[in-house]
Amino acid sequence: MNTQPQVLVLGATGKVGGKVAQLLAESKQVKAIAGVRSPQKAKTLQEQGIEIRHLDLDKQDTLVPALEGIDRALLLTGYTVDMLKQSKAFLDAAKQTGVQHIVHIGASGAPTNEVAHWGWHQYIEKYIESLEFSYTHLRPEAFMKNLIDFGWLNQGVVTNYIGDTRWSWIDSDDLALVAAETLQKPDIHGGKIYPLGYDTATMSEVAKILSEIIGKPYRIETRSPADFLENMLKFGAEPAYIHCVYTQFKLNIANQIPNTDATFDNFEAITGRKPTSWRGFVEKYRQELTY
Numbered sequence: 680m681n682t683q684p685q686v687l688v689l690g691a692t693g694k695v696g697g698k699v700a701q702l703l704a705e706s707k708q709v710k711a712i713a714g715v716r717s718p719q720k721a722k723t724l725q726e727q728g729i730e731i732r733h734l735d736l737d738k739q740d741t742l743v744p745a746l747e748g749i750d751r752a753l754l755l756t757g758y759t760v761d762m763l764k765q766s767k768a769f770l771d772a773a774k775q776t777g778v779q780h781i782v783h784i785g786a787s788g789a790p791t792n793e794v795a796h797w798g799w800h801q802y803i804e805k806y807i808e809s810l811e812f813s814y815t816h817l818r819p820e821a822f823m824k825n826l827i828d829f830g831w832l833n834q835g836v837v838t839n840y841i842g843d844t845r846w847s848w849i850d851s852d853d854l855a856l857v858a859a860e861t862l863q864k865p866d867i868h869g870g871k872i873y874p875l876g877y878d879t880a881t882m883s884e885v886a887k888i889l890s891e892i893i894g895k896p897y898r899i900e901t902r903s904p905a906d907f908l909e910n911m912l913k914f915g916a917e918p919a920y921i922h923c924v925y926t927q928f929k930l931n932i933a934n935q936i937p938n939t940d941a942t943f944d945n946f947e948a949i950t951g952r953k954p955t956s957w958r959g960f961v962e963k964y965r966q967e968l969t970y
């Protein structure tokens with residue numbers, strides 16, 4: 680009989696959840712179970728020995744069966760305003776089936792109430808608390824991988840929508856490491872809110888680091904937040920969420936969001952490792968970043 684804590688990982692066919700599931704499976708401290716809506720995307724997870732359960736956050740009847748016997752869960756949603764109703768449905772089902780600990784992937788906790796999707800994540804945090812789960816709230820800053828995943832880098836050109844703003848950044852693999860640790864040790868990390876951002880850079884500085892490490896010229900091309908919005912809508916982004924990001928960029932350029940370059944010294948204490956710098960990230964993803 681398996682007496683290990685059972686951990687359900689959402690988003691396991693995506694970037695952060697996929698890495699968390701892999702780390703948990705490797706650690707062997709808990710049993711990792713992936714809750715996925717597209718089983719055909721889950722073959723690699725299966726090959727890693729991870730149990731797959733069908734779960735679609737938009738289909739309420741899939742939630743309780745997927746949560747059967749689960750002790751802890753990683754709550755992660757996609758880039759959509761539906762995150763609010765999806766998270767509520769998931770948390771209600773998790774309460775019903777007796778889940779103890781929730782680790783939630785949120786977003787920046789920067790002190791502004793004008794960037795709505797940051798607030799949406801904080802509503803979800805409050806809902807987790809109101810249901811009296813043990814919890815760990817993770818608040819990552821911008822992912823370095825956005826450069827690769829969102830098409831912000833093309834043939835040596837870094838598209839810059841944020842003017843001279845200096846952002847705080849995190850390698851999403853580091854976020855996954857923190858999530859995996861907190862899922863394995865809820866006794867240590869319960870009741871904690873962790874802001875996660877470990878290196879700062881403007882887009883010009885990112886281009887400079889790319890040039891230095893890859894040894895080819897990289898430059899920025901500055902575009903307006905309105906261009907960003909238009910492009911993202913054209914490629915099918917969910918309108919409400921992407922409007923929030925558009926607002927964030929506009930406020931960034933107007934220098935109206937405080938502490939955009941805040942970094943935090945909690946990574947080593949949580950994981951026992953050093954966080955990834957921009958230079959380290961470029962070394963690690965050299966192949967994807969080169970042209």
Ligand SMILES: NC(=O)c1ccc[n+]([C@@H]2O[C@H](COP(=O)([O-])OP(=O)(O)OC[C@H]3O[C@@H](n4cnc5c(N)ncnc54)[C@H](OP(=O)(O)O)[C@@H]3O)[C@@H](O)[C@H]2O)c1
Binds near residue numbers: 695715716755786787
């Ligand atoms: N990018 C940033 O700079 C940044 C910064 C701070 C916080 N975040 C947060 O990071 C999270 C995104 O993480 P990520 O980059 O790992 O995302 P991702 O790679 O886009 O993966 C999203 C995952 O969610 C799954 N999913 C979406 N809708 C679902 C549904 N209805 N039911 C079940 N699963 C569903 C997807 O499944 P499919 O494979 O089937 O689509 C996929 O596995 C978001 O909550 C975002 O707010 C991002």
